[in-house]
Amino acid sequence: MLSKVALLVAILSLQVLGNLSPAQAASAPSQIDAPIDENQRVTLGGNTRPEATSDNDGGMVTDSYPMAHLQLLLRRSPAREAAFENLIGELGAFRSPNFHKWLTAREIGQRFGVAPSDTASIAAWLAAHGFHVDGVLPNRMVIEFSGTAGDVREAFHTSIHALRIGGVGHIANMSDPQIPAALAPVIIGVVSLHDFRPRPTVIPRTAYTYGTHQCWPLANGQGSPCYALVPADLATIYNFNPALSSGVSGTGETVVVIEDTDVYNPDDWTTFRSTFGLSGYTSGSFTQVHPQGGLSCADPGVVQSSQDDAILDAEWSSAAAPNAAIVLASCQNTATFGGLIALENLLSGSKLPASVSISYAECEAFNGAAANAAYDETYKEAAAEGVSVFVSAGDDAAASCDVAQTGATHGIGVSGLASSRYDVAVGGTDFGDAYTGTTRSYWNVTNTSDYGSAKSYVPEIPWSDSCASILMANYYSGSRLTYGQSGYCNSGPDHTDFLTTIGGSGGPSGCATGAPQIRGVVSGSCAGWPKPKWQSGFAGIRQDGVRDLPDVSLFAGNGIWSHYYIYCDSDGGLCSGAPSNWGTAGGTSFSAPILAGVQALIAQKTGQPWGNPNPIFYELAQAEYGARGDGKCNATKGNKTATGCVFYDVEEGDNNVDCTGSYDCYLPSGEYGVLSTTDSKYKPAFATMKGWDFPTGIGSPNVANLLNAWPPDAD
Numbered sequence: 001m002l003s004k005v006a007l008l009v010a011i012l013s014l015q016v017l018g019n020l021s022p023a024q025a026a027s028a029p030s031q032i033d034a035p036i037d038e039n040q041r042v043t044l045g046g047n048t049r050p051e052a053t054s055d056n057d058g059g060m061v062t063d064s065y066p067m068a069h070l071q072l073l074l075r076r077s078p079a080r081e082a083a084f085e086n087l088i089g090e091l092g093a094f095r096s097p098n099f100h101k102w103l104t105a106r107e108i109g110q111r112f113g114v115a116p117s118d119t120a121s122i123a124a125w126l127a128a129h130g131f132h133v134d135g136v137l138p139n140r141m142v143i144e145f146s147g148t149a150g151d152v153r154e155a156f157h158t159s160i161h162a163l164r165i166g167g168v169g170h171i172a173n174m175s176d177p178q179i180p181a182a183l184a185p186v187i188i189g190v191v192s193l194h195d196f197r198p199r200p201t202v203i204p205r206t207a208y209t210y211g212t213h214q215c216w217p218l219a220n221g222q223g224s225p226c227y228a229l230v231p232a233d234l235a236t237i238y239n240f241n242p243a244l245s246s247g248v249s250g251t252g253e254t255v256v257v258i259e260d261t262d263v264y265n266p267d268d269w270t271t272f273r274s275t276f277g278l279s280g281y282t283s284g285s286f287t288q289v290h291p292q293g294g295l296s297c298a299d300p301g302v303v304q305s306s307q308d309d310a311i312l313d314a315e316w317s318s319a320a321a322p323n324a325a326i327v328l329a330s331c332q333n334t335a336t337f338g339g340l341i342a343l344e345n346l347l348s349g350s351k352l353p354a355s356v357s358i359s360y361a362e363c364e365a366f367n368g369a370a371a372n373a374a375y376d377e378t379y380k381e382a383a384a385e386g387v388s389v390f391v392s393a394g395d396d397a398a399a400s401c402d403v404a405q406t407g408a409t410h411g412i413g414v415s416g417l418a419s420s421r422y423d424v425a426v427g428g429t430d431f432g433d434a435y436t437g438t439t440r441s442y443w444n445v446t447n448t449s450d451y452g453s454a455k456s457y458v459p460e461i462p463w464s465d466s467c468a469s470i471l472m473a474n475y476y477s478g479s480r481l482t483y484g485q486s487g488y489c490n491s492g493p494d495h496t497d498f499l500t501t502i503g504g505s506g507g508p509s510g511c512a513t514g515a516p517q518i519r520g521v522v523s524g525s526c527a528g529w530p531k532p533k534w535q536s537g538f539a540g541i542r543q544d545g546v547r548d549l550p551d552v553s554l555f556a557g558n559g560i561w562s563h564y565y566i567y568c569d570s571d572g573g574l575c576s577g578a579p580s581n582w583g584t585a586g587g588t589s590f591s592a593p594i595l596a597g598v599q600a601l602i603a604q605k606t607g608q609p610w611g612n613p614n615p616i617f618y619e620l621a622q623a624e625y626g627a628r629g630d631g632k633c634n635a636t637k638g639n640k641t642a643t644g645c646v647f648y649d650v651e652e653g654d655n656n657v658d659c660t661g662s663y664d665c666y667l668p669s670g671e672y673g674v675l676s677t678t679d680s681k682y683k684p685a686f687a688t689m690k691g692w693d694f695p696t697g698i699g700s701p702n703v704a705n706l707l708n709a710w711p712p713d714a715d
Contacts, residue, residue, distance in 0.1 A: 028115035031077055031185040036125055041157065041178040044189040045525065046369035046515035049196055051165050052172045053519075058162035061171060063150030065160060069134060069296045069334035069341075070152075071191040072122065072143045073374050074114045084112040088383050088422075089533075092615050094711065100608060102386035105138040105348045113140025118186045125183065129155035137294040138348050139381055142191075142374075144295050152177075152193065160193065171195050176515070189370030192335050197260065198360035198367075198417055199403060200309035201392035201592075203502055205559040205584035227443045228566050228584065229555060231276045231319035232452025234594065238554070239457070240320070242704040243601055250321030251283050253600040254353035256346060257313035257593055259330040260338035260360075261303035262288055264311065264571035271575055272315040272568040273322070277450030281322035286314055288328045293345030297331035300338055304571075306360075308583065312567040313359050313593040320597025327353065340374065347381050354603035354610075356387060357596035359589035360417055361394040363401035364528075365511040365520050367416035372512045376529065379422035379612075386609035389423040390596040391415075392588035393550040394505030397464060397655045398675055398685040398694065401520050406499040408675050410520045411663030412507050412685050414549050419509040421532040422612050425549040426592040427697050428504030428556025429650055431563045432461040432636065435471055439562065442638065451579055457702075459638035460650050462688060462695035463586070464503035465560045466657040467495050468674040470684075472560075482656070483666055483674045483682060489658045490670035499672065503655045504556055504588065506686060506694035509547040521663050534615040538622040539629040539691025550697040551614055553650070554594055558586025565590050598703055605707050620646050620709055621691070621698040629690025635699065646709050647699040654687040655695040 076084065090096040103111070119140060123133045131147040149160040156177035163170040172194035179187055227233075235241050243249070263269070269286040273279050290299050310328060318326050329346050331338040339360055346356070364372055382389045394400045394415045399408035418425040433439045436459065444453045461471060466489075470480040473488035476495070481487045488495050509528030517524030528546030535541060535548060542548055557563050567583045568575035574583035603609050610616070624630055624646055633645035636652045658672040659665035666682050667673025675685040686694035 028113065029077065030115045030117045032118050032121050032182055034182040036180045036182045038180055040181045042181045042184045043176050043178050044370065045176050046513070047176050047189055048174070049172045049194055049368070050366060050519035051163055051170070051196070052161070052174050056163045056165050057174070058164050060159050060161050061149050063148060065149040067149055067152055067160070067335055068146045069336060070145050070193070071336050071374065072145065073188040073191055073370055073377065074141045074143065075186050075188045076112060076114065080112050088380065091384065092611055100386065102609070102611070103384045104350070105381065105385065108381060108384055109138050109140035114186055119143065122183060122187065125180070126155070131155070134296055135294045137344060141377055142295070142344065156190065158193070188373050191370050191374045192337070195335070197333060197337055198339070198362040200306045200589060201359050201361050201395045202309045202312065202585050202587040202589040203395050203558040205564045205586065225439060225562065227439065227453060227563055229563060230451045230566055230579070231278060232448060232450045233454040234319055236452060236454040236456065237458050238700065239702045239704045243707050244322070248601050248605045248707060249281055250324030250597065250600040250604055253321065253603050254325045254327055255317045255321055255593070255596050255600050256327045256329050256353045256356040257310065257317055258339045258343050258356055258358045259306065259310040259313070259328055260333050261300050261307045261310050261330055263314065263328065264302050264307050264569065268311050268568040268570050268575050269314050269318065273318060275568070275579060276319070278318065278322045283323040284318055284326070286318070286326045288330070290331055291329050291342055291345035291349060293348035295341050295345055296334070297341055297345050300330050300332040307571060308569050309359055309589050311569050312565070312583070312585070312589060313357060315567050316565070316590050317357060317593035317597040320594045321600040324597065324600045340378065343378055347378065347385055347387065352385055352387050354388065355596040355599040356382070356389050357593040358389065358391045358417060359592050361392055361400065361415035361505070362417055363413040364416035364419060364509065365401055365410070365413055365516050365522055365526065369513050369515065372416040372419070375417050376420040376422065379420045383422045383612040386611045388596070388599045388610055388613050390426050390592045390599065391418040391423045392592040393418050393425045393427045395428065395503070395587045396501050396505055397466070397503035397657045398505065398507040399501045399657055399659070400505055400507070402501045405501045407672055408501050408657055408659035408665065409661040409663070411522060411665070412510065412675065412677070413522060414507045414509055415505060416512060418549055419512055419529055419547055421529055421547055424551050424595065424614055424617070426588055426595050427506050427550030427553035427695070428463040428588045428591055429460040429553045429696055429700055430463040430557035430561050431555060432459040432561070432652065433638070434562040435461065435475055438638070456639040457641060457648065460555070460635040460648060460700060461653040462504055462650060462655040463556050464655045464657065465498060465500050465558070466503060467498035468656040468658045469654060471653045472498055484668050485670040487670065489672040489674060499658055501657045502558070503657060504553065504695060506550050506655060506697065508542070508544055509549070532614070534618045539625045539627055540689050541692050548694065552595060552617060552698055552701060553696040554591035554700050556586050556588050556591045559584070598701065598706070601703070601707060602710055606710060606712055616711065617698065620706070625649065625691040644705060645702050646705045647701055649690060649699045650696040651688050651690055654684050656684040656686065
């Protein structure tokens with residue numbers, strides 16, 4: 001009679017091998033070539049949360065504490081990994097015989113997945129330690145398993161403890177997990193052994209409101225009018241209207257917004273569209289799904305901490321592609337982020353969308369090496385299947401490890417959810433008309449029937465709410481000096497109101513792999529994802545050898561310069577009465593789903609999906625900017641920019657924030673310094689420049705021109 005472990009191995013082997021022809025099964029060589037010796041172990045470094053310290057420790061949880069639906073991320077052989085990456089490049093290369101010959105998840109598993117014998121061996125090892133194997137993704141790169149904290153301690157030699165951080169309870173492993181050395185060639189790591197979640201990238205509108213119709217105090221003490229962004233304004237500023245008028249509105253396409261929650265009231269989506277003149281696009285729809293596939297996905301219900309982000313994602317992706325089907329895909333959080341589960345299962349299905357949007361972030365050094373690799377692998381699969389992935393770069397400027405703090409303390413860092421080479425990292429800009437005192441040149445004093453008031457493209461600057469922004473300092477103090485005792489972050493009018501890390505995120509990938517020596521700080525063996533080939537060749541591109549963020553940007557301001565977004569959310573009464581009473585916010589949670597909607601327009605116009613669109617974005621930017629940049633498309637010119645610009649090049653200002661401490665902080669005197677690429681001199685992190693830059697990437701798109709410039713098909 002078969003033992004429990006042997007029976008599990010037999011069943012799992014049949015499940016995996018049943019998907020393969022004999023030739024395909026034979027072509028996947030085993031990487032486990034030695035006996036599994038529990039006494040010979042390796043540590044999976046870089047997989048302990050920085051919060052897991054003795055100061056926060058509430059003691060070990062009981063052995064029976066459930067650890068459900070954990071994910072073990074597997075590793076291809078180097079030869080298979082190289083072949084897969086090469087094929088993805090060919091899928092996007094016009095002259096390749098593989099151009100747009102997209103794969104299915106099952107085909108990825110057959111051609112590039114881990115050997116079935118290795119998957120079965122790992123499953124047997126897990127079962128021998130008391131775990132239940134719940135499933136294997138069709139791509140044969142993830143095994144889902146469940147057990148208890150006692151099973152985790154016995155198998156991975158790390159204990160799960162209760163933590164208390166800021167009055168909030170959490171659980172997490174207190175040290176990096178370990179596995180038998182024989183399994184190391186085929187295991188990257190456990191994606192998550194804690195309950196810390198990526199954060200939604202939405203920032204409420206700033207509370208500084210002056211007078212009934214005034215938004216922000218000018219330097220002379222007078223108020224500036226508030227001009228909130230509605231869909232009609234988006235269409236005017238970024239030139240959607242020629243496309244929409246010609247019938248390119250997302251018809252027949254699907255945009256999926258990835259979440260870990262349901263929306264509070266699905267009718268809010270309909271109210272948003274009817275109020276802002278989108279009801280005439282009758283093909284548009286909104287549904288919520290909980291995708292089933294190789295992994296367990298339960299309905300998460302309404303999660304208060306993220307449901308407002310979910311509804312605005314659905315509404316504003318529809319504003320960009322009003323005839324598209326908008327689908328919210330969500331799964332309940334387990335030990336793994338529910339949004340990741342939803343995307344993994346979605347990509348395992350047969351009906352795939354043109355694009356997906358992810359409006360969550362977590363810094364690389366906090367996220368951990370295994371989780372960073374899990375997002376990279378999932379986006380890689382999306383690229384191979386023809387799905388375009390747009391991810392919020394984040395709302396914490398270059399300090400993604402310091403969320404909405406009064407000053408950065410962890411140095412320069414970027415989001416591990418956005419730093420993959422296989423997604424489009426979407427940054428955030430602000431409008432510069434209030435800074436230059438030209439608001440009336442760009443906005444009408446009365447609204448149209450659909451509440452629009454924008455006249456044209458509006459000058460753009462980097463989004464930064466911090467006193468470290470040279471534009472903020474200049475506006476309020478008359479000096480561009482931000483640091484030092486006499487700098488704006490330490491003195492001058494109202495400077496304490498602007499001690500914050502909020503701003504459009506951008507920076508170099510620094511801790512996608514490896515382990516930080518200083519928890520939460522890029523240090524030790526940390527390394528960034530390698531620079532992709534397409535991120536090269538024109539003005540502003542850094543020769544730093546790593547993936548740099550963001551790729552493209554769009555307005556994301558939260559009112560600091562008199563502009564912000566409106567959204568409809570019944571929860572809390574933020575969708576009653578006139579739109580001026582609705583929800584108001586900013587953040588790259590808006591810009592990412594909008595650009596996912598733009599990609600749906602591209603898919604409709606060209607009649608095909610495009611996988612990772614970054615190579616084409618950068619090719620178009622290279623043609624526009626060249627080696628020295630193109631002053632005709634300088635975003636500072638506003639309505640005087642050239643009519644043929646595909647991208648608006650943001651060239652004025654920075655997304656710098658104030659800081660304290662020892663990491664990437666230039667602090668010559670005073671209490672607050674400014675984030676800098678060196679501690680010894682002022683090298684702001686980061687300033688704009690011609691072409692690509694860290695605050696805004698290649699800039700923001702002119703949508704009609706982007707559609708017209710997009711290559712229609714293979715040569």
